Amino acid sequence: MLIAAVLSWFLVGLFIRVSKARGWGQRVRRDGAQTHLVKDGTPTGGGVGFVVALLLAWLLMYARGAEPRDLAVLGVTIAMGLIGLVDDVLKIRSRMTGRGASELRAREKFPLQILVGAAFAYFAWRIGPALPGVPAEWRALVEIPLYTFILVGAVNAFNFTDGLDGLLGGVTIIILLPLVALGASPLAALMVGALLGFLWFNAHPARVFMGDMGSHAIGALVAGTYILNGSGNFTWLLALAAIIPIVEVLSVVIQVTYFRRTGGKRVFRMTPIHHHFELSGWPETKVTLRFWIVTAVATLGAWAVMSGRL
Template identity: 45%
Template sequence: MKNDALYAALIAFFLNIAMSPFVIPLLQKFKFGQNVRSDGPNSHLKKSGTPTMGGVIILGSMVLTSLLFSINNKELHTILFVTIGFGLIGFLDDYIKIVKRRSLGLTARQKIIAQLVVTGIFAYALKVYLGLDTSIILPFSEGRELDLGYLFWPFLVIAVLGVVNAVNLTDGLDGLASGVTVLVATYFAAIAWAMHSNVLPIAAAAVGSLLGFLLFNSYPAKVFMGDTGSLALGGFVIATAFVMKMPLFILIVGIIYVIENISVILQVAYFKKTKKRLFKMAPIHHHFELSGWPETKVVTVFSIVTAIMCLIGLVAL
């Protein structure tokens, strides 16, 4: 199994860098370019037209690689379903944005219904297909588990929707979501390796795919992942965490996702109450941009924070 991890990472990496030179020109040819929000930072206007929907490359390389290791691997099947399910929702969202030439795709109602459907099937898979109970591992407790009982199911819904959309919010700078998530995926791959978990091949495939994608997505980005990629990665992260019974560890290793999400919630709540902005712009990576930080510095600092928290996450298990 440990050799499988190396093979999965390498295969996904080379698949990604092999697909990208073909897919990116196709996205340009069909004018699948990014529509930059008019209320975003002015520095981002120059990114308008950069090919988006690059998440199909991430998904393609992850799926193809995972299928090589999918025989009798129910954990991999479950995580792959959630990853593809949320990726498809993101694909529809991106496609509508491009066809209608607007910065918003699916309506909020359509998104939440689709996400709840995927989450519901995921909950069923955890209970029936994998046969997992309703307990989760507590951080810093030497592996002690807490049985949530019936509270597990509302907790799962909140956690899945929260993480998936938090990763989506994180995807706002060149290489930010992919850079942070490759570290989170590496963390889960390391834990899966130590535990001899069946999660290992798909976690390793995610690492390899994201490393390949970063060659084209880091500043200045030649392609954006779009909601296709960010929602798929959010699905991968939270599905992996639940299959390994480690959803609370997202609060540690996924601290950037948490901060990005909270910054938006605080901004909206504060503005409704005072008609003033708490941050210069939310999500918070834009606040740092408007405070004078170069885009590359924001990405670097957020990645360093994630790396440190992943090390803390190793100690917390």
């Protein structure tokens, strides 16, 4: 964890220098919270730094004799991260040149995510623990679609959560801490370390934004480690521990659906829902801290249920 943190701190800092020199700044939405306007031009895509740090730390310490489940999680993390990287590159290039696609469209992104998620789900079915209560003859029919849905859902839910300084990094660390405490996955520990290095620069006021590569990789790693560790029960814990990402993505679905069906009316002031609270008068730091608290309580509750204490 310490090695990953130091590598991440160095690589993210290097990324910020290169980004500023090349003008890879993010443009802030003018219809959002006005306090965000000062962030215009902040380097984006910093997830590259901590994802590379995680990979290097893993290669240095765990590559030899790696377990199949760790290879599967690392593979899906890198693959989903690369999809996010393409999105980041397109956004940066479009802002700098004014030409070309501004980002991957949903019809381009989702098939790639589903393909990667399905590949992971197949290996998870073959090498992972069986879901409790699922008959052996039904495992493939239940687990492969379910794991694919969880992977793709997690990637997008964690992506939507990345919108305030330090929000996604803090939420992810809290969700992964039980796995680190149990020693269930070296990748969970390395991601926590890498995110600590990243948060040094992403804490409010952020000097760098995570970008899609970072959020995609995080969503894949969190979902993958919960699916492939434990006796199969860990998979269900994710639905409670990751309550904030789930609420974030649901707020977007509700807003878009209601907007289309009512001809322009809205349920929330702005989505994802962290922007709704900002526009309701909460300072950004208060939204972030309270979302961390909710995540901590939900994660504690999930693992208390798992341990039979509730």
